[in-house]
Structures are given as structure tokens and as C-alpha cells.
Amino acid sequence: MFKKETIFSSYAVDNVEQAKEFYTTVLGLEVQEDPMGFMELHIPGSNNVLLYPRDNHRPAPFTVLNLPVKDIDEAVNSLIEKGVRFEQYEGNIATDPKGICRANGQGPDIAWFKDPAGNILSVLVL
Incomplete structure (x- = not known):
């Protein structure tokens, strides 16, 4: 049924x-932006x-985009240098001080x- 079409995902932002x-x-x-105000990653x-x-x-309370990386420490350090703040979690997905769930x-x-x-994204090692 969907074999001939390209499947893609989308989500909202408040400021393009x-x-x-x-x-x-x-x-x-x-x-790439289009005239209607949409943006394609x-x-x-x-x-x-x-x-x-x-x-x-209203951002979803779950991850909307996962970005695979080869080295999570390198990716996290690079993003921290660019001002990204990583979420801190406890319990089953407890994170270390840098925000990495090992x-x-x-x-x-x-x-x-x-x-x-406010959309939740992740970097992860697959």
C-alpha cells in the first residue's frame, strides 16, 4: 500500500x-524553506x-527526532559547546551529569x- 510513496515525519514549531x-x-x-512557511530538514x-x-x-512529551551518532560523548560535548542543555532524568532512563543515559x-x-x-530530540548510538 505504501511501497510507491516516500514516508516522512513532521512536527510543529512555534517559530520557524x-x-x-x-x-x-x-x-x-x-x-529548505517553502513559501507557505514550512521547513524541510x-x-x-x-x-x-x-x-x-x-x-x-505545545511540544510533545516524547522524542520527535533521533540523531544517530558514532560517539555519544563527542556528540554531547560538541552540542554543549554550542549551548545545548541536555535533559536530566532519573529512574529507568537515569542520565549521568552530562545528560547521557548509559x-x-x-x-x-x-x-x-x-x-x-521545546520539542525533544536525542543523540544516540545505534
Whole structure:
């Protein structure tokens, strides 16, 4: 049924210009805007992600975008240098002082952070 179409994901932001700055400058992704105010993130080796403006945006309480990395410490350190603040969690997904959940073989090492609209993103080692 969906074999002939490209499947993609999308989520809202409250300010497209702030989002564009964050996704290009901080995350280093290529971004393309369209005249309707939508923004497409070009994801290397994957489908693109559509971001759209929403005035009464409320961020989802879950991860909307996962960014695989080879070295999580290197990725986290690089993002911290760019001003990113990593989330701190306790319990089953407890994070270390840098914000990394060390899965110890029980899943991927992962660290969560937010974009300017409050959407939760992650870097993780697959």
C-alpha cells in the first residue's frame, strides 16, 4: 500500500526562524524553506522531516527526532559547546551529569535535548 510513496515525519514549531537557526547552526543540517512557511530538514541517508509553524504549539512529551551518532560523548560535548542543555532524568532512563543515559548493553546510549520550540530530540548510538 505504501511501497510507491516516500514516508516522512513532521512536527510543529512555534517559530520557524528560530528553528531554522538551531537546525542549521547547532545541528548542522541542511534546511529548505517553502513559501507557505514550512521547513524541510534534509536528513542524510534518510527521509526528510517536515517542520511546520503552529501558533499554539505545545511540544510533545516524547522524542520527535533521533540523531544517530558514532560517539555519544563527542556528540554531547560538541552540542554543549554550542549551548545545548541536555535533559536530566532519573529512574529507568537515569542520565549521568552530562545528560547521557548509559544503557550498559540494555539499549542504546542516548542523550535528550530540546529544540527552541521545546520539542525533544536525542543523540544516540545505534
